Amino acid sequence: MNNVSPMYIFIDALLINNFVLSVFLGICPFLGVSGKLQTASRMGIAVTFVMFVSSAVAYGINTLLLMYDAEYLRIISYIVVIASMVQLVEMFIKKTSPALFKALGIYLPLITTNCAILGVAMLQTTREYNFVQSLSFALGAGLGFTLALIIMSGIREKLELADVPSLAKGAAIALMIAGILSMAFMGFAGLGG
Amino acid sequence: MSAVGTAQDVPAPAKPTSSLYMVALLGIVSTFCGLVIVLAYQVTTPAIKSNLAQITRDAVFEILPETGEMAAYGIQPSGDLVKLEGIETDLPRFFVGYDKAGKVAGVVFEAAGRGYADVIRVLYAYAPKREAIVGFKVLDSKETPGLGDQIGKNKAFLANFQALDVTLNADKSALVHGIEAVKNGTKSEPWQIDALSGATVSSKAVGALLNHSTQEMIPLAVRHLAQLEERN
Amino acid sequence: MATPAAENPKANRNTDVFLNGIWKENPVFVQMLGMCPVLAITNSVRNAIAMSLAVLFVLVCSNVLVSLVRKFVAKEVRIAVFILIIATFVTVTDYAVKAISVPIYKAMGPFIALIVVNCIILGRAEAFASKNSVFKSLLDALGMALGFSLALFCLGTVREALGSGTFLGFPLFGDHFQPWVIFVLPSGGFFTLGAWLLVFAWWRERADRKKAREAQSP
Numbered sequence: 250m251n252n253v254s255p256m257y258i259f260i261d262a263l264l265i266n267n268f269v270l271s272v273f274l275g276i277c278p279f280l281g282v283s284g285k286l287q288t289a290s291r292m293g294i295a296v297t298f299v300m301f302v303s304s305a306v307a308y309g310i311n312t313l314l315l316m317y318d319a320e321y322l323r324i325i326s327y328i329v330v331i332a333s334m335v336q337l338v339e340m341f342i343k344k345t346s347p348a349l350f351k352a353l354g355i356y357l358p359l360i361t362t363n364c365a366i367l368g369v370a371m372l373q374t375t376r377e378y379n380f381v382q383s384l385s386f387a388l389g390a391g392l393g394f395t396l397a398l399i400i401m402s403g404i405r406e407k408l409e410l411a412d413v414p415s416l417a418k419g420a421a422i423a424l425m426i427a428g429i430l431s432m433a434f435m436g437f438a439g440l441g442g
Numbered sequence: 443m444s445a446v447g448t449a450q451d452v453p454a455p456a457k458p459t460s461s462l463y464m465v466a467l468l469g470i471v472s473t474f475c476g477l478v479i480v481l482a483y484q485v486t487t488p489a490i491k492s493n494l495a496q497i498t499r500d501a502v503f504e505i506l507p508e509t510g511e512m513a514a515y516g517i518q519p520s521g522d523l524v525k526l527e528g529i530e531t532d533l534p535r536f537f538v539g540y541d542k543a544g545k546v547a548g549v550v551f552e553a554a555g556r557g558y559a560d561v562i563r564v565l566y567a568y569a570p571k572r573e574a575i576v577g578f579k580v581l582d583s584k585e586t587p588g589l590g591d592q593i594g595k596n597k598a599f600l601a602n603f604q605a606l607d608v609t610l611n612a613d614k615s616a617l618v619h620g621i622e623a624v625k626n627g628t629k630s631e632p633w634q635i636d637a638l639s640g641a642t643v644s645s646k647a648v649g650a651l652l653n654h655s656t657q658e659m660i661p662l663a664v665r666h667l668a669q670l671e672e673r674n
Numbered sequence: 675m676a677t678p679a680a681e682n683p684k685a686n687r688n689t690d691v692f693l694n695g696i697w698k699e700n701p702v703f704v705q706m707l708g709m710c711p712v713l714a715i716t717n718s719v720r721n722a723i724a725m726s727l728a729v730l731f732v733l734v735c736s737n738v739l740v741s742l743v744r745k746f747v748a749k750e751v752r753i754a755v756f757i758l759i760i761a762t763f764v765t766v767t768d769y770a771v772k773a774i775s776v777p778i779y780k781a782m783g784p785f786i787a788l789i790v791v792n793c794i795i796l797g798r799a800e801a802f803a804s805k806n807s808v809f810k811s812l813l814d815a816l817g818m819a820l821g822f823s824l825a826l827f828c829l830g831t832v833r834e835a836l837g838s839g840t841f842l843g844f845p846l847f848g849d850h851f852q853p854w855v856i857f858v859l860p861s862g863g864f865f866t867l868g869a870w871l872l873v874f875a876w877w878r879e880r881a882d883r884k885k886a887r888e889a890q891s892p
Contacts, residue, residue, distance in 0.1 A: 253556045266559060271860050273714035277793060280706065321483040324768065324787050325475065325761040332757060364710045364788045371784040376561060416875045417868075420706055424868030431861040438558060439643050464751050471743075471755050475762035482766040489773035497776060582780060587717070587838070588855040 255385035258378070262389030265440055268365055269397040270431040274390075275365030279398060280423055289402035291353055293395025295338070297388070299360055300369050303334050304387030307370035308380055327370045335360050365394055400430060495529055497581075498565075502537050505577030506548045506567045509539030513673060523666050525673070536659065538670050539567070546671055548576060549663045555651025558643040560584040562593070562651065568608065568660060570667055574632070575656070578603030583644075590644035599638050599645070607632035608656050614664050617657055623649030691810055695817025702825035703874050707793040711785050712825060713863035719842050722830030724778050726823035728767045728786060730816075733795050735763045737815035740803040747804070756799045757790070764790040794818060829866050833857045 262268060269275050275296070282292045310326050339357050343350045350357070360366065369390050373383040404426055413422055503509055514526040516533035526535065541547040548567040555562055562585065567577030580594030593599055609618050619633040623646045626639040635652075637645030663670070701707045708729075715725040739759050740747075747755050768786045772779045779786070789795065798818055803811040834840055837857030839847050856862045 273710050273860060273863065274788075276709040276713060277707070280709065321479050321765060321769070322476075324765045324790060325479065325758065328757055328761050328790050329754075332754070364791045367788060367791050368784055371787050375784065416872055416879065421868045421871040421875060424864045424871065428861040428864030428868065431859075431864055432856075435859070435861070464748050467746065467748065468751055468754060468758075471758050475758050478762050479765045482769050486769040486773035490769070490776075493773065493776050584783070587858045588853070 253382065255381050258382050259385040259389035260440060262386055263393040263396065264434065264437040267397060267431075267434050267437075268368070268390045268393045270427065270434045272368070274368035275363055275394050278359065278363055279394075279401065279427070280420060282398065282402075284402060284405055286399065286402045286406055288352070289398040290395065291349065293391070293398045295342075295353060295357060296360055296363060296365065296394055297391025299331075299335060299338050300366055300387045300391040300394075301384065302338070303331050303366055304369050304373060304383050305380075306330050306334065307373065308383045311374050323374070327367060331366050331370070365390065397430070401427065491530065498529060498537075501565050501579050501581060502539060502550050502567075505565060505579045506539040506550060508541045508547045510542045511540045511544075513538045513540070515670070517662065521662070523669060536663070540673075546570060546667070549670070550577075551655060551659045551663075552581070553651050553655035554582075555647055555654065557583060557585050557647040558590050559586065562644070562647055564648065564651065566603065566652065566655075568656075568663060570664060572605065573607070573609045575603055575606040575608055575652075578606075585641070585644045589638075590641045592638055592641055593644050593648055596638055599636070602629075602635045605632065606635070606652075608660050609633075610661060610664060615661055617660060621649055621653040621656060688810065688813055692813045692817040695814060695819070695821040696824060697821070699818075700821040700825065701794045701797075701818050702822060703871065705794075705797075707797055708795075708822065709867075710788060711792065712829060713860070713867060714785055715782060716826055716829035716833050716863060716866070717837065717858040718781075718834045719827070719830040721778070721781050722826040723823075724771070724782060725785065726819070726826050728771065728782075729789060729792065729794070729822055730819035731767055731770075732760065732763045732789055733798065733819045733822075734812065734815040736760045736795055736799055737803040737811040738808055740799045741806060741808045741811035744804045752804060753796075753800070756796060756804075760795050760799070761790045794822060825870075828870055829863070832866050832869075833862055837862060 266272055269279050278292060278296070282288055307327055307330065310330060311323070314320055314323055314326065335358065338360075339350075342353070342357070369387050373386050378386060401423070405423065408422065408426075417425070499512065502512055514529040514531070514535055514537050515523045516526050516531040516535045518524055518533060524533070529535070529537070536552070537550040539547045539550060548569045550565060550567045553564050553566065561582070562580065563582035565577075565579045565581055566575050568574075569576045578600065583591060583594060585591045585593065606621065607619070608621070610616065611618050617633075619631065621633055621635065623635040623637045624630075625642075626637050629636040635645065635649050637649075695701065699705055702709070702712050711725050711729075715721045736756070736759050740756060743755070764787060767789065771782065771786060798814060802814045806814070831841065834842075835846055836854045837859075839845055839851045839853040854862075857866065
């Protein structure tokens with residue numbers, strides 16, 4: 250298990266077992282934020298950044314917990330860390346790029362409840378990845394999330410001009426498209442294997 | 443009519459909550475939460491441990507049917523074996539099945555490796571007298587239902603593990619031929635695994651993890667066979 | 675003329691609170707919250723039921739506890755307090771499931787821990803439990819959890835029946851049934867949920883049209 254190369258882990262999280270389309274993490278923002286291409290790509294980048302940092306911190310926390318035999322504190326400590334991380338990222342973005350901060354608006358605090366972030370932390374722990382593997386996993390997952398979001402928003406922008414029956418407008422058609430996308434991504438099976 | 447109402451209508455400005463109060467509140471809530479978590483952990487740990495132990499025990503008896511009794515050994519970093527009281531340990535471990543006559547029927551190892559969807563965990567039984575793997579069971583897999591998960595169910599695939607050759611070389615230090623998975627229908631040697639058609643990735647993963655595990659474990663078990671026979 | 679509602683306002687509002695979560699503000703089909711487990715855990719009815727029970731437990735406990743402490747929790751730290759409380763009960767659930775059945779625990783994977791970021795639970799704590807009495811919060815939790823379970827059950831039944839040909843492990847169709855494996859794969863989750871949303875949209879549209887017709891005819 251620990252002889253899996255970081256490159257493979259990266260490609261796996263990005264394409265083969267895409268975080269959104271195969272592992273079902275990050276669905277809420279996927280359906281909610283994928284209306285416009287610009288918002289989608291910005292959200293994706295913010296999520297990738299938060300994932301990357303949270304993954305590193307989660308690895309550190311897990312090491313500490315294992316040292317003190319306190320595994321039962323894992324869930325609670327991860328979520329507290331992630332929530333704080335999002336706050337810090339929010340403050341950081343506000344200081345360094347007010348334009349980006351304004352563009353992201355309410356989506357930034359919503360990242361806390363994005364199950365993809367906690368999902369990355371939990372999966373890297375159960376799969377017992379080392380530090381480098383965890384980071385490449387987080388990077389792949391974040392970029393995979395961004396990829397899925399960008400594809401979805403591109404399609405939905407085009408959909409606005411299409412003749413969608415009123416019953417299916419909104420979430421229903423988005424889900425059908427997601428299903429087809431998920432099938433398409435299944436074609437990546439065996440890549441790099 | 444007096445203008446008394448005005449002063450009463452405006453609500454008093456809310457006092458900002460004191461930091462001390464907030465810290466105390468968070469402290470109390472955290473303590474309470476901590477207590478609940480630890481309590482739940484204490485209550486459930488014995489049940490969880492016994493569940494997992496039972497599952498492992500049942501699996502060993504399943505893949506090595508002639509087992510009458512079972513023992514577990516831990517592998518210390520030095521390479522020496524230590525016989526375990528139960529089956530729990532932090533060390534890498536394996537199990538030994540003794541037949542009704544008290545002789546070693548087989549040695550059972552756990553192995554794990556990355557599959558298509560997630561980690562695949564298996565149990566396999568090695569029969570020293572036949573120098574082959576004679577039993578195999580998938581303990582844990584998240585492979586694609588209907589395709590990859592057939593590695594645990596498909597009869598033709600499981601037949602691969604009834605006599606999978608793992609002969610050791612002359613000085614018993616390594617396998618003569620490593621285990622490998624080959625394309626469905628092309629199995630020609632006893633150390634090959636006939637992959638499942640339509641589940642190449644999962645089959646190859648099983649081959650890889652078994653190869654990795656046997657290269658390490660079989661020479662170790664054979665080296666200590668006398669110790670295992672004597673049960674100490 | 676006193677209407678029944680005015681005579682017994684409290685009782686009516688209680689049932690309203692309870693039914694709200696099941697139908698009018700169903701967390702999955704209407705509010706579209708907590709989607710991740712809905713898609714991930716519904717490839718078999720057994721897993722769907724297990725997840726429903728887990729969410730029910732966490733939602734009820736957290737709503738009740740949040741409501742109990744609502745008068746003491748300062749506005750600034752309320753989210754932190756909610757998260758601490760929810761995470762605690764999720765940890766308890768995690769260990770409880772592991773102690774009850776290891777196969778179910780393995781099948782649910784990381785999604786038990788992910789209940790802590792399930793927007794439904796945090797959402798109800800913020801929107802309802804922090805502002806209402808303990809009893810009402812309990813009813814709200816039960817209603818929302820039932821609504822969530824209803825959604826999981828709908829999806830789980832369809833996906834297991836079509837994707838494996840079984841219901842709770844019991845084969846439904848004869849030996850010759852070739853299951854539509856796609857339904858237990860991720861794509862199937864998306865398709866099934868989309869299909870159910872279509873069904874409900876059609877249902878609602880029919881009800882609206884009927885009401886419009888009744889309003890027109892004197």
